[in-house]
Amino acid sequence: MIEAKAQTVPGAETAPTRMSDRVAVGSALYNHVVEFLYEEAALLDQIRLQEWAARLASDLVYTAPLRATRSMDQQNSTVVRTVQHFHDDWRSIMGRVMRLTGTKSAWAEDPPSRTRRLVTNVMVAKTAKLDEFAVTSYLLVTRSRFNSPEYDLISAERRDLLRQDGDSFKLARREIIVDQAVIGTPNFAIFL
């Protein structure tokens, strides 16, 4: 396996970089985490937003930095965490869910998009807290709106903090590092 190089991976401080912390691919714990991510993707794709929201920790931090096109020697600054695309906490995410599920006028997702959240390249690492795991995954969302034959594609790396909660997890931290400097879909009215 390749050790991620901190100086070349933007914002690598939150990524699992040390082999000793890594939870082995295929281990019971790893599978458990992957199951959580798959279930989460299914809930979002099936627009079961309240069930998804029940999996969020009340201290959730949910962000999506901007990306900037910078020269090779400035790759450390391609992830912008000042102004971001999402800058949310549990309360504001619940507000978004309420808007989408509890009003008759959330037009950006009414009629809703048809989406597929493809989650791959999952890596899990232990953290200083026994019940918390740092999880990175690759995400490709295909978003189909109305009758357009074209898909909006959103590709990203997600850096999550999952907290053990009974026999499953709660999402306590998510950073969605999108790849596009100019986002190719007209809004982030869907969760990533």
Place this chain on the structure above:
Amino acid sequence: MLTQTSPVLSDSTKVADLISTDTREVQMRALSDPEIYELEMERIFGKVWLLLGHESEIPQPGDFVVRDMGSDSVIVSRDAEGAVHVLLNVCSHRGMRVSTVDCGRTQIHKCPYHGWAFRPNGDFIGSPVAHECMHGKIMSKEELGLKKARVTLYGGLIFATWNINGPTFEEFLGDAKWYYDMLFCRTDRGMEVLGPPQRFIVRANWKTAGEQSAADGFHTLTLHRWLGEVGGYAKKAEGESGADLSPEMYGVEISSPHGHALRCIDLGRKIRRLAGMDPDQLSVDEKLAALPPAGMTKEMVGQLAKNLSPDQLKVMAWMPPQVGGMFPNVLFGFVYIPQSDGTIVGSMTLHAYVPRGPDKLEFVNWIFAEKDAPPELREKMLKQTIQLFGTSGTIEQDDSDTWPHMTLSAKGAMGRKMTMKYQAVFETAAPKGWPGPGIVNEGFTKDDTQWHWWLYWRELMTAES
């Protein structure tokens, strides 16, 4: 065949005839026709002052950002002396983009293709292998610089135009400047960006967003209806009911013969709630202390009198400009957002809708704060603004899903012959005691501001060049 003046489209339609001044209608065709788009790039985006950013984005000598003037990429740079320049991002040698990044800092912009080098002010320095003189001897170095736009700074905002000998920026703003000063020039140290702008693509003609920015208050009732269902506006005073946002739609609207528009919304209800007193019984200072301008604190209110006139202060405390536009493609929002604890937190945002072809625009969203605003307020404003406006904004995500459908409508063989109507006409005038200039009307939001936007579009599109 496009002629240079009084343009006629290839099917013999005159551009001037797309707008019916008698009935206040605009043909839908204007929203998608590629010929019209090409004319707009020359006659509108090639002529008027365009917003490119804020000087706080490029604070140090050599700092630059790459932005767009219509369909052209430009480098916005600060030179060693601190002056801001706007340069066409097209190498004077073979037309390669000199800069291929979003931002950076350099004293020499070097074209990646053959290495022609330029200063941050656009001057040509030289080309590699100096003794071979690879730029030749036919043209002087002075003639080989990057093409320079005319630049002005206003409240730190960077505007540029290719119309080198055209109207000044002040002339372009006209009477609207009196109101814009209340937003951009109100504090001692001015405002700054909280980061680079959000950028995303909407598959819509730029004018769907541009004309809406010219103070379309009406759409809020339906398109943004959710605000009255669950948002901060759902909380009603006694006697008000349901998801009715219409009380928020009363105020004063300022039109401009140059298509600028401002909605000045009455703060009376908010002040009454915060101060527990009839706003008519309060002085200007008392009102500003009860509800400081969006993005300011009580402690900062004292700065206003140094930078604005008593008449401007009166409007600021009564019906300040909160949303509106600047022709052709800018929206401003300086809004007072009610919080769940009963307080108000401001949002300060500017958008540019950069044309990316007849059917596509790039939404560029800058978020601002006053330099003197305390860190806790800046953090609140940043989060709130991201949650309401721009990419994931729960208000604006509905707009970005609407404009594409108007653009699609404009492609239909029948749809393109249909019209957009601006027939809700103000029958009022300025309210009693209104001290501000311009075309001023009081009451429920109407179509006048957007109609004036289209009239200026028509004027520019049909002007003798």
